[in-house]
Every structure is written in structure tokens, then in C-alpha cells.
Amino acid sequence: MTAVVPTRLLMMTALEDPINDSWTTITIVTSTPLASTAAASWDVFGVDFGGWAAWTTGITKSDLNGPVAVGVERINKTSVGVLTQELTAFDEVTRSLTYTIRSGMPAPIAGASNSWSIEEAGEGSSRLVGRAVFELKWWAIPLRALLRCKMNGSLSTFTGEVSSRMAAA
Numbered sequence: 001m002t003a004v005v006p007t008r009l010l011m012m013t014a015l016e017d018p019i020n021d022s023w024t025t026i027t028i029v030t031s032t033p034l035a036s037t038a039a040a041s042w043d044v045f046g047v048d049f050g051g052w053a054a055w056t057t058g059i060t061k062s063d064l065n066g067p068v069a070v071g072v073e074r075i076n077k078t079s080v081g082v083l084t085q086e087l088t089a090f091d092e093v094t095r096s097l098t099y100t101i102r103s104g105m106p107a108p109i110a111g112a113s114n115s116w117s118i119e120e121a122g123e124g125s126s127r128l129v130g131r132a133v134f135e136l137k138w139w140a141i142p143l144r145a146l147l148r149c150k151m152n153g154s155l156s157t158f159t160g161e162v163s164s165r166m167a168a169a
Helices: 038-047 049-054 138-168
Strands: 013-016 025-034 061-064 073-078 081-091 096-103 109-120 126-136
Touching (some): 038 138, 049 061, 126 138
Antiparallel strands (some): 013 025, 081 096, 096 109
């Protein structure tokens, strides 16, 4: 089990998950405080799953092939290509969702999934907790440390944008 250590100096925390990592897996756990209620955060993050392009710089356009529900595909256009994602879990009661990236990942990545949840964190605030799992192709194992740094950076940028968006809500 990975412990998430809170810190007052950082807006977000990214921790390795060495227990669940293998040579071909990179797991990154994040915890980001948000300056909005869990309900308001969930409305932007979960209910509007197809609207992330409006507030994150990594996505230039986002389209869903149906209503937000398990099985819906989201097509994200980015500056480096197109990602196809499938929503594999969506629970409004626990304010959690998981999606698997079906295509569009960089060559070293064989597959990826992201699980996110919005938790209550006190009056008027909440917390975004994420778990990203990246499966590497066998030939990318020597690049594992570099890829972990890159993925950490991308997730830090994304969670920072989530935090900024919720502060503006």
C-alpha cells in the first residue's frame, strides 16, 4: 500500500508505488488539494468528463462518442497526436472514474490507465487522488527512469491545472 504524505509546501504530491511496480510498469499516485467542494469539483472533473479541453493545456479538443457512462470513448486531440480513451469505471456516489488509453500513446508505452477520485477535505475544499499506471514495451525498460520523470512531469502539470480550474470555480 502506498502512503500519501501530505505537505503544506507543495500543491501536489507524486509518489512512486514500488510495491506494485514491475520492470515494465510505472505507477504514479498523486494527491492534489482543491479549493472547491467535492460536489463542485466532481461536476467539472467527472460529470463534464468530455469538457477537459476547456481548462487543460494538454488537450486541444475533446469529443465523447456518447453520454458519460462506462464504455464511452473520449477522443482527445493534443499537440502531439490523438488519444483514444475508454471510460471503464464511473461512480457518481464515490466521485470516482477510471479510463484506459486505447491508442495514441508514445511508442515506449504499451498501455495506460488512470483512476481518479474526488474526496471531501474539509469545509469548502476537496482533494483529487489519482493513480496512473503505464505499461512499458520490453525494449523501453532501459528508459524506465526517464519515462517515469516525464510522466511525473505531465501529471504534475495536469493536476496543477485541475487545482487552478477548481480555484476559479
